[in-house]
Amino acid sequence: MKLLTGNDLPTGDVIWWTGNGWSRHVEDAGDVADQGESIARVEEGARHVTGPYVIDATMTAEGPRPAHIKDRVRALGPTVRPDLTLKPADPTAGSWVI
Amino acid sequence: MYKYDQYDQSIVDARVEEFRDQVKRRLAGQITEDQFKPLRLMNGLYLQLHAYMLRVAVPYGTLDGAQMRMLGHIARKYDRGYGHFTTRQNIQYNWIKLSEAPDILAELATVEMHAIQTSGNCIRNISSDQFAGAAADEVADPRVWAELLRQWSTFHPEFSYLPRKFKIAVIAADEDRAAMRLHDIGIQLIERDGVLGGRIFVGGGMGRTPMIAPEIKDFVTADDLLSYVEACLRVYNRYGRRDNIYKARIKILIHELGADEYRRQVEEEFVAVKALGLDPPKAEFDRITKMFAPPAFAAVGPQADTAPNPVFDAWRAQNTVAHKQPGYAIVTISLKPTGGIPGDATADQIDVMADLAERFSSNELRVTHAQNIVLPHVAVSDLHHVWSALDAAGLAPANVDLISDIIACPGLDYCSLANARSIPVAQKIATRFADPERQRDLGELKLKISGCINACGHHHAGHIGILGVDKKGTENYQLLLGGSGAEDTSLARITGPGFSEDGIVDAVETVTNVYLEKREAGERFLDTYRRLGMDPFKEALYG
Amino acid sequence: MDKSAMSIGSDEPAVTLDAFLEDQTNATAVRLEAGEDARALLPHLDRIALVEISFPSFRDGRGYSAARILREAGYKGELRAQGDVLVDQMLFMKRCGFDSFAPEAEIDAATLEAALTRYDHVYQKAADGQVPVWKLRHG
Numbered sequence: 001m002k003l004l005t006g007n008d009l010p011t012g013d014v015i016w017w018t019g020n021g022w023s024r025h026v027e028d029a030g031d032v033a034d035q036g037e038s039i040a041r042v043e044e045g046a047r048h049v050t051g052p053y054v055i056d057a058t059m060t061a062e063g064p065r066p067a068h069i070k071d072r073v074r075a076l077g078p079t080v081r082p083d084l085t086l087k088p089a090d091p092t093a094g095s096w097v098i
Numbered sequence: 099m100y101k102y103d104q105y106d107q108s109i110v111d112a113r114v115e116e117f118r119d120q121v122k123r124r125l126a127g128q129i130t131e132d133q134f135k136p137l138r139l140m141n142g143l144y145l146q147l148h149a150y151m152l153r154v155a156v157p158y159g160t161l162d163g164a165q166m167r168m169l170g171h172i173a174r175k176y177d178r179g180y181g182h183f184t185t186r187q188n189i190q191y192n193w194i195k196l197s198e199a200p201d202i203l204a205e206l207a208t209v210e211m212h213a214i215q216t217s218g219n220c221i222r223n224i225s226s227d228q229f230a231g232a233a234a235d236e237v238a239d240p241r242v243w244a245e246l247l248r249q250w251s252t253f254h255p256e257f258s259y260l261p262r263k264f265k266i267a268v269i270a271a272d273e274d275r276a277a278m279r280l281h282d283i284g285i286q287l288i289e290r291d292g293v294l295g296g297r298i299f300v301g302g303g304m305g306r307t308p309m310i311a312p313e314i315k316d317f318v319t320a321d322d323l324l325s326y327v328e329a330c331l332r333v334y335n336r337y338g339r340r341d342n343i344y345k346a347r348i349k350i351l352i353h354e355l356g357a358d359e360y361r362r363q364v365e366e367e368f369v370a371v372k373a374l375g376l377d378p379p380k381a382e383f384d385r386i387t388k389m390f391a392p393p394a395f396a397a398v399g400p401q402a403d404t405a406p407n408p409v410f411d412a413w414r415a416q417n418t419v420a421h422k423q424p425g426y427a428i429v430t431i432s433l434k435p436t437g438g439i440p441g442d443a444t445a446d447q448i449d450v451m452a453d454l455a456e457r458f459s460s461n462e463l464r465v466t467h468a469q470n471i472v473l474p475h476v477a478v479s480d481l482h483h484v485w486s487a488l489d490a491a492g493l494a495p496a497n498v499d500l501i502s503d504i505i506a507c508p509g510l511d512y513c514s515l516a517n518a519r520s521i522p523v524a525q526k527i528a529t530r531f532a533d534p535e536r537q538r539d540l541g542e543l544k545l546k547i548s549g550c551i552n553a554c555g556h557h558h559a560g561h562i563g564i565l566g567v568d569k570k571g572t573e574n575y576q577l578l579l580g581g582s583g584a585e586d587t588s589l590a591r592i593t594g595p596g597f598s599e600d601g602i603v604d605a606v607e608t609v610t611n612v613y614l615e616k617r618e619a620g621e622r623f624l625d626t627y628r629r630l631g632m633d634p635f636k637e638a639l640y641g
Numbered sequence: 642m643d644k645s646a647m648s649i650g651s652d653e654p655a656v657t658l659d660a661f662l663e664d665q666t667n668a669t670a671v672r673l674e675a676g677e678d679a680r681a682l683l684p685h686l687d688r689i690a691l692v693e694i695s696f697p698s699f700r701d702g703r704g705y706s707a708a709r710i711l712r713e714a715g716y717k718g719e720l721r722a723q724g725d726v727l728v729d730q731m732l733f734m735k736r737c738g739f740d741s742f743a744p745e746a747e748i749d750a751a752t753l754e755a756a757l758t759r760y761d762h763v764y765q766k767a768a769d770g771q772v773p774v775w776k777l778r779h780g
Contacts, residue, residue, distance in 0.1 A: 007145055007149075009124075009125065009196065010125060010195060010196050010197040011149070011195045011196070011197065012145065012146075012148075012149035012150035012193075012194065012195055012196060014147075014148060014149075044131070047125070050131050050145065051131065051145055067571070068571065069510065069571070069573065070147070070510060070514070070516070073147060073510055073511060073519075074147050077148060078148070078511035078512055078521075079511055079519060079522065080439055080511050080519075080521045080522060081439075081511075084178055084193075105762045105774040105777060105778070106774075108761050108762050109760065109762055109763075109774075112759050112760045115759065116756075116759050116760075119752075119755065120729065123752070128749070128752075129727075129729075133699070133727055133729075136699075136700065137729055219700070249764045249774070249775075250765055252764050253733075253760075253763070253764065254764075254765055255705060255732075255733035255734075255736035255737050255765070255767050256702075256705040256706055256709055256733075256737055256767070257702070258702065258705075258733055259699070259700055259701065259702025259705065260702055261702075332706055335702055335703065335705070335706045336703055336706050336707075340701060340703075370713065371713075375766065376765065376766050378773075378775035378776075378779075379779050381779040382775045382778060382779055385778065385779075
């Protein structure tokens with residue numbers, strides 16, 4: 001599957017295109033198929049996102065899993081500071097990244 | 099240290115308002131991201147993996163207690179309670195909001211700080227020796243020249259859209275504690291016939307194509323310095339490559355022209371530029387020099403009678419060096435606790451260091467390019483007190499220049515340019531070698547880790563260097579040996595095929611074992627490697 | 642503010658550097674591309690009324706050096722920055738000696754005014770005659 005991701009312009013938060021909006025949680029990300037570039041253009045023009053780009057991902061039981069480790073780090077947070085990630089209370093969250 | 103006058107302050111204040119306006123126009127859609135990006139980079143603001151990252155300038159690594167406290171305040175109020183000290187003597191915050199960046203810059207300006215030109219294709223923070231003003235071996239305080247260069251380079255109208263970034267380092271001793279030869283311009287202050295001048299090296303750098311800067315000019319005096327550097331930059335701005343981002347640094351231009359031709363072009367340009375009267379008068383040089391006068395050293399008091407303490411003794415032996423003033427010492431605070439994140443400090447730790455500087459170090463601190471902090475002027479009789487406070491704050495690992503004093507870039511945990519994570523590798527290596535006696539036995543061993551070819555971890559200059567690469571989507575690590583950023587500058591060489599994350603930790607242990615087995619009296623790891631060459635290490639690693 | 646009002650002086654179309662040096666030796670307006678050597682014009686400055694310098698991308702900073710070189714050699718005519726010229730670069734352009742601008746995109750007059758007047762002080766002597774801070778300090 002293809003996901004569209006980027007950063008929120010004023011805050012810098014990592015965001016994922018859900019299909020009709022942006023979420024900070026990769027679990028909400030939807031498959032953009034081949035529409036990613038055109039959605040990105042519209043959304044960037046409307047300043048709903050900055051630096052958008054399309055990535056590969058696979059659908060798993062826990063939701064979409066970005067193909068590249070860099071985007072998994074973006075999705076969760078730094079592997080070396082679990083307390084600063086989106087899932088600070090989950091001790092196994094880091095293994096999803098690696 | 100340098101203190102702003104009304105002119106310096108007005109320039110920084112105007113910059114804050116300029117950036118505030120630029121952010122406003124960006125958020126309102128009046129400028130595109132493509133147009134805004136160089137503007138925010140010139141204010142040190144990157145869009146990184148998790149958020150915006152702000153890189154605050156610490157000019158030539160020098161700051162006072164109030165400035166340090168402000169860095170702690172920024173960490174608490176605008177970030178997530180910590181900051182990261184970098185290999186260019188700056189500090190980075192990883193969780194910044196664009197919408198708050200102008201306020202951060204406004205607060206920094208109240209203590210004479212800023213984030214000007216800490217990124218972008220312009221002249222970056224001028225770096226220097228972290229022991230400046232305290233070391234016995236310097237001919238003069240290099241920070242006077244660094245301050246002249248800082249002012250000259252700030253908002254330089256001709257050199258703000260260079261082919262690529264530009265980094266300058268100034269030292270003033272034969273021992274190079276600032277990796278000077280690995281900068282775009284490196285300056286070593288020397289004395290010739292009683293006159294102070296600089297040897298100018300141009301064209302060093304790391305990254306994809308590491309190079310050691312050749313000497314371009316053997317002696318430039320302070321009253322020709324800015325014209326000469328102007329000429330060096332103008333030749334670069336006009337002729338540096340702009341067709342390929344990986345060939346755009348000045349080191350490539352000098353490599354392609356040859357040092358002799360580059361020198362010839364600079365000399366020609368210098369003749370034209372010198373006639374323009376760009377150089378400030380001696381009175382300006384003297385004004386700045388006065389600000390770097392040594393602090394008033396108190397008469398040395400009697401040594402405090404403390405109970406013998408081997409932990410303190412080990413810290414003192416490893417982390418302090420003699421000051422040029424009798425009875426004083428230069429203290430390096432290690433930000434490399436075993437298993438910690440190299441170069442990171444919490445806001446609370448930052449406050450402790452600020453407090454110690456104010457009370458025990460003539461209100462001065464330094465950031466080192468090895469991602470540690472220096473208290474430059476500590477009375478020997480205060481060392482025990484300083485150590486106690488550091489120890490209570492987790493700031494006293496006794497490992498400066500030992501294997502666990504690792505330089506590591508933020509890597510894939512934080513940086514969008516990275517191919518691999520560097521911090522976990524640093525943590526695993528430090529943990530493997532945690533035993534202090536083992537570290538002391540290994541001795542001076544500068545281990546440097548970069549998470550990508552951009553080499554922000556300076557792996558080319560490591561006695562042991564590690565480069566993270568992306569091998570078909572998996573993190574992989576190359577091992578390099580024999581680099582040095584000191585005056586015996588050399589570039590590390592790759593050993594062979596790369597290793598997994600666990601494999602690289604074993605590989606480091608393997609090569610240190612070869613050293614232990616084969617070293618001769620007085621040899622550091624680097625010396626044994628240079629004597630024996632790569633073969634015995636390669637043999638042990640790959641069989 | 643429309644584009645033509647921002648230019649001052651000559652509206653004569655500028656010839657290329659090669660043409661100026663080879664056949665069009667009577668032209669009084671020359672255009673320099675980003676990589677061309679401004680010093681080629683030095684022997685002819687007294688009969689040039691306009692030098693237009695191209696900025697193909699706002700990131701390409703070669704034009705700043707070309708401008709200063711011309712002013713430093715005593716060029717007194719119109720010096721125009723043309724191309725991807727954005728308001729946030731115009732202060733530096735002025736400091737390097739540009740006195741007219743032909744940007745491809747519209748420039749907002751209020752933003753430009755604010756940009757050009759924001760800094761009371763400068764650290765360096767450049768081509769605009771502004772007194773650098775070190776001179777204010779010591780006279």
